[in-house]
Amino acid sequence: MKHAFLVFLLTLSGLAHAQVLRKRTVKLMGSRWDITLVANDSLTAVQNIDTVVAEVTRIENLISDWRSYTQISKVNQNAGIAPVRVDAEVMALTERAIQLSKLTNGAFDISFAxxxxxxxxDGSMTAMPSPEAIKNSVRNVGYQNIILDKTNSTIFLKKKGMKIGFGALGEGYAADRCRQMMLARGIRAGIVNGSGDMSTWGTQPDGTPWTIGITNPLHRDTLFAVVPLHKTAVVTSGSYEKFVVFNGKRYAHIINPKTGYPATGVSSVTVFGPSAERANGFSTSMMVLGKAAxxxxxxxYPDYQYILITDAGEIISSPGLGLKQRRLSVR
Structure with missing residues (x-):
């Protein structure tokens, strides 16, 4: 759950300057996307928003694991049977995802699918699953069983029943791609926000930085911080909206792909950095790993800054963000 934690803020004074700002909200990759571009005129902005929509749609048609005709779905359909040839772009994305799995010791794993x-x-659980059921739930998960053949550009899942899915990592990748594309087309400022995976560049029309408000995960109708975006990407992962409580312990909807147990102890993690794709991998992994790990x-990774909020309301952030180290009220 990401989009509920970030509020994109515009300064109204920016709209009076020579450059124009245009924004569109659409549904892509099964989620809400907010596309904001600054250009010299309205037509240029609108045409380039169309280009962003087309690019995200193109990527979705390559990597969606919900659409049966995509390359990733073909890989899943052939799990335990045969390698499947994929485009170089899909191979590179898969390779980066596996690198993230290695960096996080499996806290991030695209075979979670x-x-x-x-x-x-959804409120229907009345008891925890048994330890045996939890262990069995991840029997087909394990990035070590994803075999990449870069020479032949194929992906092979060794075990029948395996699946891979990029989820929010794919949204981060698409947001980064669109930023690169817009810069190449001369669009000097904008934000591509894929369900909370934000890729940004430039400034608002009045020259001020893009600014986001970060929702208090313990009181979601309030903001606990307003942060100017000096990095080019920001992602928040959080758990306070979807969880269950057993024996006084809160279990979040973000599941550890190694153990099958939900994440505990952390309410939200926001990561700022140069890449929305990588920031997404880090924010998700930090939720799974918990505070210390x-x-x-x-x-x-000094290029990436963070704000971590525990279930007890403790705020820990990168010194460079200038936030006061304090505790949020849990009531």
Missing amino acids: AMDRIWKF GLKLIRH
């Missing part, structure tokens, strides 16, 4: 959905976060991971 094969996980049995034994946890329900998550902070240890992200601190190895």
Whole structure:
């Protein structure tokens, strides 16, 4: 769950300047996308928003694991049977995803798509699944069984029943791609926001930075911070809207792909950095790893800054963000 945590803020004064700002909200990749571009005139902005929509649609038709005709669906359909040839773009994205899995020791894993959905976060669960059911739910998960042949550009899933899916990582990749495309086309400022995976560049028409408000995960009708975007991407992963409580312990809807158990202890993680794709991988992994291991991971990557909020309301953030280290009220 990402989009509920970031509020994109515009300064109204920016709209009076020579450049124009245009925004469109559409549904792509099964989620809400907000596309905001700054251009010299309205027609240029609108035409380039069309280009962004077309590019995200193109990527979706390559990597969606919900559409039966995509290359990733063909890979899944042939799990345990045969390698499937894919485009170089799909191969490169898969390779980067596996690198993330190695960096996070499996806290991030695109083969999570094969996980049995034994946890329900719709209010219907009355008891925890058994340890045996939880263990069995991840029997087909394991990035080590994704075999890449770069020479022949093929992907092979070794075990029958395996599946891969990029989920929000694919949204981050698409947002990054669109930013690169717009810069190449001379669009000097904008935000491509794929369900909370934001890729940004330039400034608002009045020269001020793009600004986001970060929702208080413990009181979602309030903001706890307003942050100017000096990095080119920002992603928030959070768990406070979808969870269950058993024996006084909160279990979030983000599942550890290694163990089958839900993440605990962390309410939200926001990551700022040069790539929305990589920031997404880090934010998700930090939720799974928890406070100590998550902070240890992200601190190895100084190009990425973070805000982590625990279930107890503790806020830990990169020193460069200038946020006061304080505790949010849990009531």
